[in-house]
Amino acid sequence: MSGSRRGSDRLAAVLCLALGGAGPAAAETAQPPARVVSMNLCTDQLAMLLAAPGQLVSVSHMATDPLSSAMVEAAQAYRANHGQAEEVYMMRPDLVLAGTYTSVAAVDLLRQLGVPVVQLPPVNALSEVAPQIREVAVALGRAAEGEALAARFEAGLAALSSDLPPVSAALYYPNGYTAGEGTLADDVLGHTGFRNVGAEAGLTGGGTLPLERLVMAEPRLIVTSTPYPGASRSEEILAHPALAALRRTAGVAVTTDADWICGTPALLDAMAAMGAAREALP
Amino acid sequence: MKSVFFLLALLVAALFVASLLIGPAGIGFGDSLAALFRGEGGPVVLVMREIRLPRAILGLLAGAALGLSGAAMQGYLRNPLAEPGLIGVSASAALGAVIALQTGAAAAVALALPLSALAGAGIAVALILLLAGPRGGALALILAGIAISALAAALMSLVLNLSPNPFAGMEIVYWMMGSLADRSMTHVALAAPFILGGGLVLLSLGRGLDALTLGEDAAQSLGVNLPRLRLGVILGTAATVGAATAVAGAVGFIGLVVPHLLRRLVGARPSALLPASALGGAAMLLAADIGTRLIAPDADLKLGVLTALVGAPFFLQLIWSMRRVEA
Numbered sequence: 001m002s003g004s005r006r007g008s009d010r011l012a013a014v015l016c017l018a019l020g021g022a023g024p025a026a027a028e029t030a031q032p033p034a035r036v037v038s039m040n041l042c043t044d045q046l047a048m049l050l051a052a053p054g055q056l057v058s059v060s061h062m063a064t065d066p067l068s069s070a071m072v073e074a075a076q077a078y079r080a081n082h083g084q085a086e087e088v089y090m091m092r093p094d095l096v097l098a099g100t101y102t103s104v105a106a107v108d109l110l111r112q113l114g115v116p117v118v119q120l121p122p123v124n125a126l127s128e129v130a131p132q133i134r135e136v137a138v139a140l141g142r143a144a145e146g147e148a149l150a151a152r153f154e155a156g157l158a159a160l161s162s163d164l165p166p167v168s169a170a171l172y173y174p175n176g177y178t179a180g181e182g183t184l185a186d187d188v189l190g191h192t193g194f195r196n197v198g199a200e201a202g203l204t205g206g207g208t209l210p211l212e213r214l215v216m217a218e219p220r221l222i223v224t225s226t227p228y229p230g231a232s233r234s235e236e237i238l239a240h241p242a243l244a245a246l247r248r249t250a251g252v253a254v255t256t257d258a259d260w261i262c263g264t265p266a267l268l269d270a271m272a273a274m275g276a277a278r279e280a281l282p
Numbered sequence: 283m284k285s286v287f288f289l290l291a292l293l294v295a296a297l298f299v300a301s302l303l304i305g306p307a308g309i310g311f312g313d314s315l316a317a318l319f320r321g322e323g324g325p326v327v328l329v330m331r332e333i334r335l336p337r338a339i340l341g342l343l344a345g346a347a348l349g350l351s352g353a354a355m356q357g358y359l360r361n362p363l364a365e366p367g368l369i370g371v372s373a374s375a376a377l378g379a380v381i382a383l384q385t386g387a388a389a390a391v392a393l394a395l396p397l398s399a400l401a402g403a404g405i406a407v408a409l410i411l412l413l414a415g416p417r418g419g420a421l422a423l424i425l426a427g428i429a430i431s432a433l434a435a436a437l438m439s440l441v442l443n444l445s446p447n448p449f450a451g452m453e454i455v456y457w458m459m460g461s462l463a464d465r466s467m468t469h470v471a472l473a474a475p476f477i478l479g480g481g482l483v484l485l486s487l488g489r490g491l492d493a494l495t496l497g498e499d500a501a502q503s504l505g506v507n508l509p510r511l512r513l514g515v516i517l518g519t520a521a522t523v524g525a526a527t528a529v530a531g532a533v534g535f536i537g538l539v540v541p542h543l544l545r546r547l548v549g550a551r552p553s554a555l556l557p558a559s560a561l562g563g564a565a566m567l568l569a570a571d572i573g574t575r576l577i578a579p580d581a582d583l584k585l586g587v588l589t590a591l592v593g594a595p596f597f598l599q600l601i602w603s604m605r606r607v608e609a
Contacts, residue, residue: 174449208580211464212307212329230447231383241466242332
């Protein structure tokens, strides 16, 4: 994957972030931060869910992209930032939330300027969601709200987990991209009564699955994404006759990608959609 | 010379079969053929008939289109450097295709895609003949080609970068280098009529081009209608290169390497070189496409990478030999 910034943003959001620890904690300070800026699609959504009124100043521009963000309407109430150190610094934040992978240079610069930054790694499993909700809540000085949200998420997770015998499902995206083992999407499938064809094909993390191998795997359900406006050859694969033939025999679930990308309670919507799709299969 | 054609046809047939049998799914020989011809074997049928067969057919057709149009342009311009990729015809066809896709015309009317690519290629060929016509010489041809290529590539990148679709911008490299990955029978149906029609037009020009090797005056005195010959070159090249590029992207150097290699085997007579180059082009593109699947099966290696690796040294060698002739 190379090339255009906009294109890779969404993938980056899916693949998200690499290594690195949570930053120097503004977390433990007695005084909760009063001006919080979030620079990452996933921290945007957690911050919007957890912050006190007026506490959150700005979220990233990705938060208003309907194909990436599950909270577009809420995000419109905030100023947008583009992950650049200069614009974030001028907002005079006393806490910045960022991913461990996105805007790395900007984060380094902000730290040098003395702005406290909390970096959060991407979640790659459903079990990592509640701890991250709590972590963000503590950083915001909203531990009680975090505990409540985390508990609601865990209850939802337990309620939506399926005990039906697993059947094969494939996540299939433009360019033949799919999610393999060790991804959030793989875990969603695992919890809703599916085996992930991508993981069975030996993929770890994200990767491409040639159309031939998808056809040979004969998945019982195909999960595809909502196409972007405008044409692209990358998305043409989703209209390929071989895939169309496969769809006639398999179930199809077109889901909102936005629900799958981040470790937020929106995952419960993704799980509910997949659970319904599983129930519909014999 | 008959044996050259026979061997070329045999090579194309062998590569076509190899293209059908090689793929990431790793299906056995017997299973593949049973699925292809008798429709036995569930998903294997789908893989063979809907994924590999269209890919092999498109490799055959697009390769023939590029080889043939290269030989025709070289015959008409009497210049061994004329090649659709090098002189901007492929890039202009790609621009036409991209415009049809991004304006939504191709989604509304499927034929808009090859027609728009054909128009792009046609304008480029006409410009080239105008700028570097019979008396233009090698330098004028290459310079005009560079200018047209650069302009078409820039406009194409602009259109793709302005697209609301984030994937479109990443596809600039596909349009510049070409690929046959995940093409379908729909693409075959769109491209085949234009490639076959344009190919017939180009093949019919053989005698006129033969006469032209003696010079324009001699050709005219032999009864060759030069304006009609020119129109045939423009329309034939536009249709073949336009349709091939619309479905496979711009693949360079095939029209350069193939006629160059075959000229030694079938002689410099265009009437023999045209059909031989069609076969040779098909063989080269099929081989390149098999190469992309063998070298980097999961990386979607672009066709143009392989053809340029073979073609660019040829190009250098041609320039070198022309230098010696001119000196």
